[in-house]
Amino acid sequence: xxxxxxxxxxIAALAILAAxxxxxEAPEGEDAPVGLEAVLAGAHAHSLMxxxxxGGRLWLGVHTGLYRSDDRGRSWRPSGLGSADAMNLAGGRxxxxxxxxxxxxxxxxxxxxxxxxxxxxxxPGLDLHGFTVRAGEPDEVVAAVAGQGLYRSTDGGAAFxxxxxxxxxxxxxxxxxxxxxxxxxxxxxxxLVGPGGGARFALRIEAPGxxxxxxxxxxxxxxMAGGEPGVVVSTDGGRSWQTRxxxxxxxxxxxxxxxxxxxxxxxxxxxxxxxxxxxxxWRAVGPEPAGT
Numbered sequence: 088x089x090x091x092x093x094x095x096x097x098i099a100a101l102a103i104l105a106a107x108x109x110x111x112e113a114p115e116g117e118d119a120p121v122g123l124e125a126v127l128a129g130a131h132a133h134s135l136m137x138x139x140x141x142g143g144r145l146w147l148g149v150h151t152g153l154y155r156s157d158d159r160g161r162s163w164r165p166s167g168l169g170s171a172d173a174m175n176l177a178g179g180r181x182x183x184x185x186x187x188x189x190x191x192x193x194x195x196x197x198x199x200x201x202x203x204x205x206x207x208x209x210x211p212g213l214d215l216h217g218f219t220v221r222a223g224e225p226d227e228v229v230a231a232v233a234g235q236g237l238y239r240s241t242d243g244g245a246a247f248x249x250x251x252x253x254x255x256x257x258x259x260x261x262x263x264x265x266x267x268x269x270x271x272x273x274x275x276x277x278x279l280v281g282p283g284g285g286a287r288f289a290l291r292i293e294a295p296g297x298x299x300x301x302x303x304x305x306x307x308x309x310x311m312a313g314g315e316p317g318v319v320v321s322t323d324g325g326r327s328w329q330t331r332x333x334x335x336x337x338x339x340x341x342x343x344x345x346x347x348x349x350x351x352x353x354x355x356x357x358x359x360x361x362x363x364x365x366x367x368x369w370r371a372v373g374p375e376p377a378g379t
Contacts, residue, residue, distance in 0.1 A: 120162035139180035148173030182225020222304035313337030
């Protein structure tokens, strides 16, 4: 699969937004929920996660903080990390919930109610553009350090060791299945797949500009990747792919760990899209109706 100028244009825009890391941000502590467009005013969505303990709760990471929705994405509130750069969200089932980004590595053991900063041994820096936890194995964590490579921890993030210096420097999104297969969305090359822990990688989708990937933890044959022109879906473990969404570019993507039929994507048009059929079709999620 090859995509040209549109993909390159997307990743260039993402790089500019990442460098800016700022703009307007929703005020911390404001009680009134806001729509996604207000959250993303002047900011950029980079990560999305369906809460593994509550399918109706979504977490959104932007360069200006962490947001939570309790109504499947119709409205959002800031959630406890101030203006920390929440580029990556991971974990949360049978283990801690992680947030990683530019000089950010935070861990929560109570579902996002409180956070502790983590400064592990073995990482060359904390500019973490990619971060994932192995499904069913919360002690195995992989971090992509910008410009450096991939690093893996097998002790729950206490210490990391180099996994690959050839992969990781331009990885923006990662997902790891229960059998250790690691999917990495490399903005410069496309989707890379490393079976058995990711020591070696194969290029499965040649599409510079892919920035998000989500493999279902309980259905490893179902994998989705996002960027331009939108979302591509595999139902055979990444061997073949179909383009399933082209309404907008996609900057963040998530599958519901409790429901393999349900997935969400944040469009570059500041709209949240939802699929109820494993990515075959998508609809825009509307704002919370007035008066609710």
